[in-house]
Each structure stands twice: as C-alpha cells, then as structure tokens.
Amino acid sequence: MTAALRDALHRVADDSPPVAVRPGLFDQARRDRLHRRLAGLAAAVALLGGVGLTIRDAVPPTPAAFDTAVDPLPAYVVQAPDWTADIRHAPIRRALVAFDGDPYNTVTVSREDQGMSDERPLGPLTLVGPDDTYRTYDPARDDEPWTGESLLSPDGRYLMTGHGEHSRLLDVTTGHSRALTAGRPLAFSPDSRQAVLVDFDNPWYLHPVRGEIRVVDLPSGAVAWTAPLADGPLPREVKAALSPDGSTLVVQRHGDVYTHRRDGRTGWSRSMNMAGGLAGQLAWTPDGRSIAVDTGDLCLLDADTGATRTCLRWQSMLQRLPEREQTFGLPVVLAWMDGHPIVALPRDVVRLTEVPELIMRTPTYPSSSVGALTVATSRVDWTPRQPGPPDPGPAIHRYRPLIGGAGLGITLLAIGYALLRLRRRHRRTWHRRLPRSGRG
16 A cells, blocks of 8 residues: 555545444444354254264164173162163163063053954063163064063073064164064074064964964074964964974964974974963973973973973972062973072062072062063073162263253254344344435
C-alpha cells in the first residue's frame, strides 16, 4: 500500500460520521461462539459414541480358545442382579447353570387358525458362569416365541432353545446365535459336538404324530443322520438321548422305549409304566452299557436288550436330606460319581447316596420353583464351593440402554439447538432486510 492510498483511506474514515454500536454486542458474539462450539462438541461425542457402539456390534467377538479348565459348581445361585449384562454383548468362557427365575412370567399367544391361545414364557434366562459371572439371555426376543425349552450343552458352550418348530443355538463364548431349522430341541450329545432334534410332519393338534428324529452337527446344524418317528398318539411328547459313542439313539414316546442305530438298524423296544421317562440328555451311563429311566424309581435298562437291571428309590431317599427341600419332580441325570447318580431336580442338584448330598440350590419362591433349570456336566467339579457376589459384567454392557438413550438424547438436543440457531439467524436476516424493502 502506497503512502498516498493510506492517507486517502484515513481521510475517508475521519470524514465519516460515527456509527453507534449496541452495548453488549461483543459479549453476545462470544457467547454465541461458545454455544456453537459446545453444540458441535456434543454432536461429535454423540456421533462417535454411536459409531463406536455400532462398530462394537458389527465386529464379532473372538471365540474362546479350547477350554480344558475344571470349574466347581457354586453351592447356590441367585437371580441375576438388576442391570446384568446381556450375553449377546458380554460373552463368557462357558456357562455352568441356566435357569428361568420366574416361570410365571408368561405372555398369551393366540392361535387364530385354531381359535385358541397358548401361554408362552417371557424369560429372560439367568446364565451363571465360572467365578460368579452372571449374564442374562432373553430367548423371547428371537423371531418366534420361546416355547420354554432350553438345554445347556455338557461342556457349557452352547445353549439351545425351542422356537416354534425349530431351535436356536447360542454360543456363550461369542454371544452369537443361529437358527437350527432341522427341528425342535431334544438333547445334546455327551461330547457337545452334536444335537438331537425332532421334526414333526403334522401340526401339533393333528393325529397321528409322525416325523423324524435328526442328529445334527454343531455349530453348522447340518444333518448327520436320521431315525424315523413312527405314527403315535397325541400329545407330541418325545424324548431322546444319544449314546456316548454317537452310534445309537434311545427314544421314549409316552410308555414306549426303543433304540435306533446310526447304520439304520432298529434295536430293541419295550413298553413300561413311565413317570418321568428318559432321565435327560445324559441318560446313558458313561460306559454306554445302561440307560436311566424314571418309572417312579430311577431304573437302569440294559443298553443291548432293554431289560431292567437295577432301580433306585430316589424319592424316599430325598427325605433323608439334612436340609430337606420340596424338590420332588422329574430327575435329570447329570453325572455318575462312584456309581451314584447326580441329578437335577426342579430346585436343586443332588447326589443320590444313602444320605443324599445337596450340591447346589436355586432361588426359592413361596409358590413355585425356578423353571428351565439346566446344568453343564463335563469338566465340572461336583464338590461345591461357596460363591462370592455376582459379577454382572462390564459397566459399558450393563448400562447399554442408558448409554444408548443418552447418546440419542444428546444427538436430538444438538440437532434441535442447531435448528433453533438457524431459525434465529433467519429471523434476524429477515428483520434487517425488511426496512430496506419498505424503503424501496
């Protein structure tokens, strides 16, 4: 800039009339700039938080390495604390126990085609892992209503639930679940590598009941082999268990028990007076020589012939418990220790000896027991330990609904504030232009 130009500009400025500046204009500008920066920061935090949670859900968790640890069963389990993390978001090494803490928490599902309705459980299930880790899992949130069926694999890695005419398989080490379309859940194999499902040809209300039992590989759900399900009476009650070597299925329908082999051959069959029937997915003894059934007594059948070997009067044995619990129900065999069965009853896990040993207790309610109790069985120390306080999981996963709601709220506030600022700016511009247009 030349000296002449500078002097000319100074003369123009000196000759111009003074312009009045509204008091507080500078302070208002500073406040407006601060508000804009805060709004931008809040929007950035909300955006980054949402992106972070989205990425966390999109990236699958790393599956746990092959687990060989032996975990003791807790002496008792409790209801999952409030704000316990969901197993889908916070996987665990394995699950030792799963149960429905409130079996009366149900919903009515109408069947419009038959003009009737069913009571379906709502869940959620409580999962208890090693070191007092607690998680929740809500099967009712899946595509079809949960039927109330749930089975924990012997190794504690998978939880299988029933949904309509198919099953869902949850891997607790990753939190991922998938549909098993081959049928409804019946049992896991003793090595947890296969599952036994049943597929019915007719709807649940039509006679006769026929279909097919399918053994599927896990986790793919591919059918490995099948066994026919002959015509039978209503209702559709079927139980099955796979032998330890995976070669033979034992099937129980009402009072009939029979076996099928993987090579297609049919084994023995017999009719019995049944109380609880086949004693769970581990009804076979570990040596594969006997099969446990509940006929009022817990009886062992010869696996080759079906003949009765011995019977255990388990109901009278429970009366000898030092701490008697009203656990009379259908026994589910979990393991055999020194020739004595360890069974799960509606409320407890008990070792049936001359003086029965109470191994694990579940929450007790005044009018009912817990529902859907299922227990892992392999690599389990049956000498119970006294548990510590429940570990409900990382806070980021426990309070996900609150964090997600807060992020959404901040985003909405930031958007609202930005819209308000734009509206005010538009109104100021309009008011400044209004006198000029009037003069024109």
